[in-house]
Amino acid sequence: MKWNSIRTKVLVALVACLVLGVAGILALMYYSFERNSQVMALESVTGAQKLFTILETREISKMTAVTEALITNPQVRDAFAAKDRSRLQELTSPLYPKFKSQDITNWMFHTPEPDMAVFLRLHNPPKSGDHLNRFIDKEVVRTHAIVTGNELAKAGFAVRILRPFYDSQGAVTGYVELGEELGQFIHTLKEQTGNDYGLLLSKKFVDRQFWADSSAVWKRRDTWDDNPGFVVADKTTNSDNLMKFDGDLTAIPEQGKVLERFKNGNSVFVRGIFPIRDAAGNTVGAMFVVHDISSFYLSMWHTQNILVILTVLALALGTSLVLTLLNSLVFRRLEQIIVVATRVVGGDYETEIHVSSDDEVGQFEQLFEQFRHVFVDVLAHVPELQER
């Protein structure tokens, strides 16, 4: 192969086109995959956040309806007004398992202000008389209206409803509280979306000793030191690799944030996170969302391979066609001219150039044939070639 021949140059140019074409497709597919996975991650985060809000609203509505039934029950109302703990427990404790089956895990009665102590704790009856001093306690005392929101307490991180209880004269006799563990939400979220979730709690709002104690009670490993700023309260996967976040929970924007894409075995995931605020508006935790995009990744990979193969085939076919055309339209005819020119110089004055077309090369063939005639005519007058 001659490196300075037109054929080689054209071939190199076509191969360069092929390489550029394949590189372009790969770059386009990579960009497309990056963008799509980013969009999918964002959709997972925003979708999970919306679903979380819907679940929260639904459960608050449910608990509001339950408390409505409680405060209108005269027996319960009177027992609580009389501060008859035994009677109140007797009336309400049969209901607790039913509530619990509906995910209402916390149920408390509080004495009115200024004491505002726990009068009866249905989920832990022996324990009472303590003061919680939470934001929602202060808020319900201030407003004497229903207060709802997430509240992180020793019993856990729960969405709670706290509302005043009135006697038959309409005076506030105390408060009733219902709560559902937010950890349960992530399992519902997983059922609804198929994604994996993790509920993270900021260490600033979690008592270290309580975390150690509850880990011991539940016979699970104390994970306090696994992450610098948070603990994983609950998660839908056994894999510890999926929940990784190095940032500050309080710095997560309200609309959530897409984290990185990562591979775990043969699977490809995208991660995102959105903040969870308590009733006072503090970012006390976050929901970690892990979306499996393996099928999308495989599909993209498949499409990319097909595109690359098709591009290579198309460009190889194009290269072959271009070279064949160049060969028949230009190179072969030029070679024929060279052969004839060489033979004329070698003394064969009879071989003619056949003008095959009136294209550019054909015009040159015609010109050269005319030149050959002139050359032969000139030779006829060269003394060295004359018959002596």
Add this chain to the structure above:
Amino acid sequence: MWQLKLRHEVPDETDSTIGSERIAACEKGIVVGQLNDMKMRIEEKIKADGLDAAAIKGKIGLKSGKVLAFINASTPDDPVTIDKMKAAAKEILNLTL
């Protein structure tokens, strides 16, 4: 009237007329004969190998810059042309002149 004779129709170099031309050139102080000898050796080689004479002579002519048909016993031995002719014969016929 001039009449064109093709190379194969040109009389052989052994012709006595040509020998006399060489003597005449030598008498004039011009060195002649080497190019003509080379041409004859090339023609012998082509004939011996049964090659296409026009094609080979054309190539050598183009390569050396001298049309072989123009070389005869009285052609002056230009050193540059001789070198080119040697190189062309070597390259095209693998013939060392």
